[in-house]
Amino acid sequence: MPPSRLPLGLRLLPALTLLAMLGPVAAGLAGTVLPAFGVFPAAGLTTPSLAPFRDLADWPGVVAAARLSVTTGFLSTLAALGIVTLFLAGWSGTRAFRVLERLLSPLLSVPHAATAFGLAFLIAPSGWLARLLSPWATGWDRPPDVALTQDPWGLALAAGLTVKEMPFLLLMALAALGQVDAGRRMRVAAALGHGRTTGWLKAVFPAVYAQIRLPVYVVLAYAMSVVDVALILGPSTPPTLSVQIVRLMSDPDLAMRLTAAAAALLQLALVAAALAVWRAGEFAVAALGRRWIVSGRRNAAADAGLRPLALIAAGGSALVVLLGLLTLAIWSVAGFWSFPDPLPSGVSGRAWSRFAATGGATMADTALIAAVATAIALALVIGCLEAEHRRRRALSPRGLWLIYLPLLVPQTAFLPGLQTLLLTLGLKSGLGPVILAHVVFVLPYVFLSLGDPWRAWEPRFATVAAALGTAPGGVLWRVRLPMLLRPILTAAAVGMAVSVGQYLPTLIVGGGRVETLTTEAVALASGGDRRAIGVYGLAQTGAVILPFALALLLPAWLFRNRRGLA
Amino acid sequence: MIRSALTALLIAAPGLAAAQVDPADWEAVLDEADGQTVYWHAWGGSTATNDFIAWVGNEVASRHGVTLEHVKLADTADAVTRVLSERQAGEDDDGAVDLIWINGPNFASMKQQDLLFGPFAEDLPNWQYVDVDGKTVQTDFTVPTEGYEAPWAMAQVVFMHDTEDLPEPLPTAEAILDWAEANPGRFTYPQPPDFLGTTFLKQILIELTDDSETLMQPADEADYEAVVEPLWAYLDALTPHLWRSGRAYPQSGPDQLALMADDEIDLAISFSPGEASTAIADFRLPDTVRTFVLEDGTLGNASFVAIPYNSGSKAGAMVVANFLMSPDAQVRAQDPDVLGYGTVLDVAELPEEHRTGFENLDLGIATLSPQELGDVQPEPHPSWMTRIADTWAERYGAGQ
Numbered sequence: 001m002p003p004s005r006l007p008l009g010l011r012l013l014p015a016l017t018l019l020a021m022l023g024p025v026a027a028g029l030a031g032t033v034l035p036a037f038g039v040f041p042a043a044g045l046t047t048p049s050l051a052p053f054r055d056l057a058d059w060p061g062v063v064a065a066a067r068l069s070v071t072t073g074f075l076s077t078l079a080a081l082g083i084v085t086l087f088l089a090g091w092s093g094t095r096a097f098r099v100l101e102r103l104l105s106p107l108l109s110v111p112h113a114a115t116a117f118g119l120a121f122l123i124a125p126s127g128w129l130a131r132l133l134s135p136w137a138t139g140w141d142r143p144p145d146v147a148l149t150q151d152p153w154g155l156a157l158a159a160g161l162t163v164k165e166m167p168f169l170l171l172m173a174l175a176a177l178g179q180v181d182a183g184r185r186m187r188v189a190a191a192l193g194h195g196r197t198t199g200w201l202k203a204v205f206p207a208v209y210a211q212i213r214l215p216v217y218v219v220l221a222y223a224m225s226v227v228d229v230a231l232i233l234g235p236s237t238p239p240t241l242s243v244q245i246v247r248l249m250s251d252p253d254l255a256m257r258l259t260a261a262a263a264a265l266l267q268l269a270l271v272a273a274a275l276a277v278w279r280a281g282e283f284a285v286a287a288l289g290r291r292w293i294v295s296g297r298r299n300a301a302a303d304a305g306l307r308p309l310a311l312i313a314a315g316g317s318a319l320v321v322l323l324g325l326l327t328l329a330i331w332s333v334a335g336f337w338s339f340p341d342p343l344p345s346g347v348s349g350r351a352w353s354r355f356a357a358t359g360g361a362t363m364a365d366t367a368l369i370a371a372v373a374t375a376i377a378l379a380l381v382i383g384c385l386e387a388e389h390r391r392r393r394a395l396s397p398r399g400l401w402l403i404y405l406p407l408l409v410p411q412t413a414f415l416p417g418l419q420t421l422l423l424t425l426g427l428k429s430g431l432g433p434v435i436l437a438h439v440v441f442v443l444p445y446v447f448l449s450l451g452d453p454w455r456a457w458e459p460r461f462a463t464v465a466a467a468l469g470t471a472p473g474g475v476l477w478r479v480r481l482p483m484l485l486r487p488i489l490t491a492a493a494v495g496m497a498v499s500v501g502q503y504l505p506t507l508i509v510g511g512g513r514v515e516t517l518t519t520e521a522v523a524l525a526s527g528g529d530r531r532a533i534g535v536y537g538l539a540q541t542g543a544v545i546l547p548f549a550l551a552l553l554l555p556a557w558l559f560r561n562r563r564g565l566a
Numbered sequence: 567m568i569r570s571a572l573t574a575l576l577i578a579a580p581g582l583a584a585a586q587v588d589p590a591d592w593e594a595v596l597d598e599a600d601g602q603t604v605y606w607h608a609w610g611g612s613t614a615t616n617d618f619i620a621w622v623g624n625e626v627a628s629r630h631g632v633t634l635e636h637v638k639l640a641d642t643a644d645a646v647t648r649v650l651s652e653r654q655a656g657e658d659d660d661g662a663v664d665l666i667w668i669n670g671p672n673f674a675s676m677k678q679q680d681l682l683f684g685p686f687a688e689d690l691p692n693w694q695y696v697d698v699d700g701k702t703v704q705t706d707f708t709v710p711t712e713g714y715e716a717p718w719a720m721a722q723v724v725f726m727h728d729t730e731d732l733p734e735p736l737p738t739a740e741a742i743l744d745w746a747e748a749n750p751g752r753f754t755y756p757q758p759p760d761f762l763g764t765t766f767l768k769q770i771l772i773e774l775t776d777d778s779e780t781l782m783q784p785a786d787e788a789d790y791e792a793v794v795e796p797l798w799a800y801l802d803a804l805t806p807h808l809w810r811s812g813r814a815y816p817q818s819g820p821d822q823l824a825l826m827a828d829d830e831i832d833l834a835i836s837f838s839p840g841e842a843s844t845a846i847a848d849f850r851l852p853d854t855v856r857t858f859v860l861e862d863g864t865l866g867n868a869s870f871v872a873i874p875y876n877s878g879s880k881a882g883a884m885v886v887a888n889f890l891m892s893p894d895a896q897v898r899a900q901d902p903d904v905l906g907y908g909t910v911l912d913v914a915e916l917p918e919e920h921r922t923g924f925e926n927l928d929l930g931i932a933t934l935s936p937q938e939l940g941d942v943q944p945e946p947h948p949s950w951m952t953r954i955a956d957t958w959a960e961r962y963g964a965g966q
Contacts, residue, residue, distance in 0.1 A: 041654055061964030126828035143830050145751035150814040236757055236815055238964045251643060251759070336849040339829045348849065354613060358620065419651055507644065513605055513637060513662055523610035523638040528820030529850065532613050 006390055007473075013383035017443065018402060020380065024418050024440050025406050031417015036261035045258070052262035059259070061238030066270060069241040072154040072234070073224030073274060076161035081216055083162070083317060084169045086310035088208070089200035092177070096311060100318055101174070105493075105552070107167035107321050109544035111501050111518065113525060114537035115164045116232040118324015120149045121331075121530075123156070126339040128327055134340035143339050150235050157234040161223045163317040169212065169219060175452050176211035180204060195303030197310070202293045206286070213282075214400065215448065218407045220278055221271045225410035228503060228522060241267050245412045257416075264413040271410060325541065332534030351531035359517075359539065366500055366516040366543055369431065373438035374495035377446045378488070380439075384447070385454045386476055403447050406440050415508045430513060437509040438502055442495040449494045453487035485558065489551035497544040517543055587881050589689035595881045600631035602882030606871075607645035608667035610638020611820060614844055618905050621898065626889050632882040637663075642672050649681050649874045660878030665886055668715060668872045670707045670761065671948045676872065677714055683873040683880055685713025690884060692891040695920075697912035703868050707945040708782055715870035718890035719899060720908030721837045722942055723769055723864035724857040724934065731832040735858030739773035742833070743800065746807040753833045754808050756822050757815035757963065759955040766835045767954050769865050771797045772943055781946035785953045794954060798961060805962060812962060820850075827851055839939055840906020843930025847903055856932050863941030868910060893920035902930030 034040070038049035056062055091097040110118075121127050126143035134140045149156040182204045189199035209216075225242045234240050239247070241263060248260035331337075335346030418437065457480060465475045481488065503518050510519075521536035587598060604626075610616055616636065623634035639645060645666045652661045668676070676682050687693065696703055696717065703717040704710065711717075725742075727735065731752065736742045746753045756763035772778055774796040780788045805812035809831050816822040823841075825831045827850055836842065836857070845851040871890060873883045889895055893916060896909040906929075913924045929935065 059964070060960050064964060124828075126825075126830050143828060145810060145830075147810050147814055150810075152813055231817065235813075236817060237813060237962065247759070249643075249647065257647075334849065336827070336852065338827055338852055346849075350848075351613075354617065416647075416651075507640075513635070515638070520610070520638060523640045524613070525611075528611070528818060528824045529613050530824065531849070 006387060010383060010387045010390070013380060014387055017380040017384050020436075021406055021440050021443055022402060024437065025409055025414050028414025028416070028418035029409070031419075032261050032264050032413050034261075034417075035258050036265045038258060040258060052258040055259045056262045056266065059244075061244070062241075062263075062266075065238045065241045065244050066266065068154050068235070068238070069224045069267070070270060070274060072158045072161065072230075072240065073220055074278075075154075075158040076165060076223045077216065077220040077278075079158065079162040080165040080169050080219060083166055083310065083313045084173055085201070085205060086197065086306055087170070087314040088173055088177070089197040089205065090307040090310045091314075092182070092200070096315075100170075100314060103318055103322070104167050104171055104174075105548040106325075106541075106545060107318055108171065108494075109497060109541050109548060110164075110321055110325055111521070111537065111540045111544070112164055112226070113228040113232065113503075113518075113522060114328060114533075114540060115321055115324055116160045116229040117525065117530075117533055117537065118327050119160045119163065119320060120156070120232050121327050122320065122323055123148050128323075128342075131340050132342050141340065149233050152235050152237075154234055154240070157230055157240070158223075160229050160233045161226065163320050164229070165219045165223065166314070166317050167321075169215060172212045172215040172448070173208055175449075176208045177204075179211065179452060179456060180207035182208075193298055195298065195300055197303045197306045198299040202289075206289070209282075211452075214404050217275055217278065218404060220274060221408045221410070224271050224274060225267055225412065227412070228525075232525070241270070242410065242412055249412075249416065261416075264410065267410045268413045271408065275408070325538075328534040328537040330534070331530040332538060334531060334534075348531075351535045354532070355535045355539065359535075362515050362517055362520055363539065363543065365431070365514065366518075369435050369438060369506075369514070369516060370496040370499035370543075370547075373435045373442045373499045374446070374492050376435070376439050377443040377495050378450075378492055380443060381447045381450055381491070382454075382481075382488075385451065389454075389459075390472060403444050407444050411504050415504050419508045430510070434506055434510040434514045437505040438499045441502060441505065442498050445498045446491045446495045450484075450487055450491035453484060457484060486551070486555040489554060490548075493544075493547035493551040496547040500540060500543050587884075589686040589884055592689075592691055595884055596630060598881035599879075599885040602879040603633040603635060604664045604879050604882040604886050605635050605637050605662060606665040606667070606883075606886065607637045607639055607642070607648075607663050609640075609642060610636070611640065611818065614848065614905055618899060621904075622886065622889065622895060625895070626886055629889070630885050632885050634886060642666065642668060646672055646676055646681070649676070649876065650679070652876055653681065658876050661874055661876035663874045664877040664879045665883040666872050666874065667869060669867060669870050670945070671951060673706050673711075673715055673870065673872060674709045674948045676874075677709065681875055682714045683875050683877060684715075686873065686880075686884055687711065687713045687716035687887065689713070690716060690888040690891065692888050692893075695893065695911045695916060696891060697910060697915075700912060701868065701910055702866065702942070702944055703910055705944075706870060707867065707948040707951070709948060711870065715872040716887040716891060717868040717870050717910040718887070718895075719869040719905075720866065720910055721869060722839055722859075722866035722908065722939055723765060724836050724839050724842075724859055724939070726826065726834045726836050726842045726851070726855050726857050726932070728826060728829075728832045728852060728855050730852070730854045736833075737861040739770050739800065739860070743804050745833070746804055749832070750807040751809050751811070752831050754810070754812075754815055754822065754825065754831055755835055756818055758958045760818055762819040762822075762835060762837055763815070764951050764955045764958075765837055765865060767797060767801075767958060768946055768951065769835070769860075770800055771950075771954070772865065772946075773860065773862065774800060778943070781950055782944070784947050785949040790953060794957065797954070798957075801958075801962065823850055826855065838907060840900070840902045840908070840930060840933045842932035843902035844904075844906040846932060847930070853931070857934055859934065859938070859940050863943050864939075865945060866942035867945045869907075893923065897923040897927065900924065900927055900929075902928070902933055906930065906933065 036052050038045060038047060038051055122129055125146050125148055130143060185203040186199060189203040194202060227242050227246055230240045230243050234243065238244065245260050245263045245267060248256045248263060330344065332351050333347050333349060334344035335348045337344035461479055462475045465479050501518055503522050506514055506516050506519050517536055517540045521533065521540055524532040524536055587595060589595060606619065608619060616638065619636045626632040626634055645663050649661060649663055698704060701720055706715065736745055755766040758764045758767060771794060775793060780793055816825055819836065822834045823845055826834050839857065842851060842855050842857050846853050846855060871887050873880055877883055891910065893911065896911050899905045899907045900909050913921060
């Protein structure tokens with residue numbers, strides 16, 4: 001069908017979607033570039049200058065902070081990708097794999113800050129592991145003075161990011177696996193005498209990686225610019241660049257906003273450079289990998305060694321997140337709890353009764369924002385995908401890049417500028433602007449999550465329906481959407497999870513008047529009250545798990561008499 | 567046509583009145599405040615403070631019909647940024663911020679930028695009870711408040727010590743250093759520019775310097791390098807003996823409290839004499855913690871609330887500010903089971919029925935009495951805080 005015969009709304013949807021996503025990013029970036037070059041009318045500065053960059057260069061920690069952002073970003077991305085790859089290679093199709101697959105939704109649901117807090121409390125010298133082992137095994141009656149978290153190399157930060165990003169990459173890789181005919185590739189590899197792990201790496205990994213490349217870039221960009229996790233697990237003398245940006249922005253001296261803007265542009269340049277380096281690394285790995293494949297070596301020894309290693313790494317990561325969740329639960333009801341007691345000295349419901357008094361309205365707002373933002377994102381994404389389908393023209397790689405752009409640009413680089421823009425447009429702070437800001441971040445993930453299952457749908461169903469006299473709209477509403485209910489609900493759950501987790505957009509665009517579980521949790525985390533952090537961390541996790549559970553249970557119930565769909 | 571003009575007039579009228587609200591005409595303020603919603607931007611990191619603010623909200627709602635919404639900030643500067651962006655965008659009538667918990671550099675910055683409404687504080691009815699002579703309620707870090715912010719709590723530096731490991735108070739900065747050298751890794755302070763960490767630096771500087779008058783002037787007018795030199799010499803000696811050898815620091819006061827609860831440190835600074843008692847009652851500190859002040863006295867200042875120039879609920883905000891200064895609110899804030907904050911009122915001069923409330927208050931096991939708290943040293947000019955924090959970041963905060 002030629003494009004001109006598409007309904008007008010459907011024809012405009014892709015453009016509208018791009019506008020909804022890229023408009024805020026572009027406007028926000030402009031709002032950052034100007035102050036970085038000394039133009040900040042609110043503080044009475046209108047003459048362009050390079051002074052902000054000079055001030056940034058004068059900050060003695062700038063090199064160390066930038067290096068830290070780069071090293072922790074690369075380290076955590078490499079580790080997460082490595083663990084996912086080796087685990088898929090060695091264990092896909094086994095029972096251990098299915099166990100972890102089932103844990104995937106809960107793992108994805110634990111908010112970043114809560115994961116970081118859990119990890120910090122587990123491994124700190126006065127943390128839970130040390131408490132369980134002290135003093136009988138370690139001989140410590142006081143915690144040792146060792147920097148296991150906040151270490152100067154950022155290893156704890158990288159570890160925290162790794163365990164949190166691993167489930168996301170695994171989810172993406174699983175979706176990709178379904179499209180590359182992994183089973184047949186593996187049968188051929190096995191028939192040629194390749195072991196399980198090395199055979200997978202040679203025959204399946206290249207195809208899978210091609211599909212998850214953009215998610216990997218997102219992880220790299222995110223890891224380099226994350227704020228909340230770096231605050232909890234990262235070093236502070238100096239901190240990572242992104243943390244320093246937030247610090248500079250909250251300095252009472254307004255001139256520091258200019259330095260912050262300059263630092264935000266440096267952050268943007270670093271992320272761009274890191275992505276370029278990663279891309280170059282892909283070519284290098286591909287060349288080496290090709291040589292390895294052509295060499296025809298069977299590497300049985302490597303196979304035997306890598307498999308247990310992969311299980312330990314993947315299982316260990318999952319265990320750390322779940323144990324962290326358990327510590328949140330214990331803290332939420334803890335009385336006084338000091339080193340080296342393995343458990344609190346008493347139980348107290350005070351933190352929960354405080355939450356019960358005020359938490360209801362916060363939860364309702366969180367749910368409302370997440371639901372509306374996700375609904376808008378779903379409508380736009382389905383519209384785009386349907387337009388793409390009817391035009392018989394898939395999204396170009398460049399289009400895909402555009403969709404990922406909001407996730408690749410550091411949030412600190414464009415959100416303050418976006419706030420000014422919304423105010424200029426006369427949009428008062430409140431739920432509306434916050435929902436729109438959330439759509440910017442929710443939409444890419446919904447697109448990511450729904451795009452592949454949508455395209456993988458068997459088009460002959462449409463042909464059959466059309467042959468029976470159904471209009472294109474009828475095919476969409478009565479055949480395609482019902483058949484794709486499960487991936488649509490999963491995409492919605494992913495979208496809700498993303499929305500629930502947003503901190504900076506809610507705070508900055510909402511002007512502080514919009515409270516969600518996450519803004520409350522981060523405000524409380526700044527106060528270090530572990531009981532309150534425990535309560536809000538669990539509430540956040542619950543708010544995310546619920547949609548995932550619905551996405552799992554609803555199709556099973558609706559399609560209880562249609563085995564192929566459920 | 568006429569009807570729409572009339573509607574426009576009607577809509578504009580309340581805004582007009584809001585702009586002209588006169589704090590001296592208190593009846594008019596109360597009338598106008600009834601039904602308004604006040605968004606109070608205040609640090610939300612402490613459950614005790616959050617509960618207190620929620621209580622204030624209930625009281626002003628039932629007494630004056632004002633709805634109070636606590637906007638919980640991780641950092642007060644977020645609210646300053648907000649007001650600034652609003653002015654940039656031309657939102658001059660009904661901004662998001664109606665009331666800010668503020669003091670020190672944030673106040674100096676907002677006042678200098680003309681971002682505040684006022685003067686109003688000294689026209690509030692409860693100003694009559696405020697201890698204008700005995701407490702630093704008319705200057706904020708040496709900057710005259712001129713009625714642009716209303717005080718609601720007094721703070722004074724105390725040191726918290728875990729008597730299990732550090733039984734005796736340490737009377738001077740030198741004694742702290744000696745103890746730290748003998749007990750490496752058992753002391754730290756929040757990382758500047760956190761206000762509590764910077765407060766520690768200022769406290770030590772006041773201890774070490776002979777000329778505290780200089781600190782009342784802007785730092786640029788003094789020989790900054792020479793004045794602060796003793797501080798850096800002290801820190802150079804102290805830092806290797808700090809927790810994590812000074813390579814990591816807690817990021818906030820409460821973070822530091824958690825370290826004490828975990829038995830990682832035995833000595834910590836606090837800017838609230840009642841904080842230790844409140845934290846013990848809340849399971850956040852061991853019950854072996856007590857507090858002490860230095861021989862020569864410690865720094866003290868007031869917490870204020872200010873109203874941005876573009877608040878749409880100035881009357882409501884003034885009602886809240888006035889209520890915060892009322893004997894009822896002040897006695898509740900001083901109760902260690904609630905907040906444990908010092909009062910800004912002159913208790914001796916209060917009418918009988920209000921005075922007994924204060925006199926009957928049990929201040930808690932770790933709280934010093936007003937006599938024991940001793941001399942209050944005034945805050946240096948805010949420029950010292952900023953410059954010292956900057957130099958600290960260069961010397962100790964950027965990876966040595």
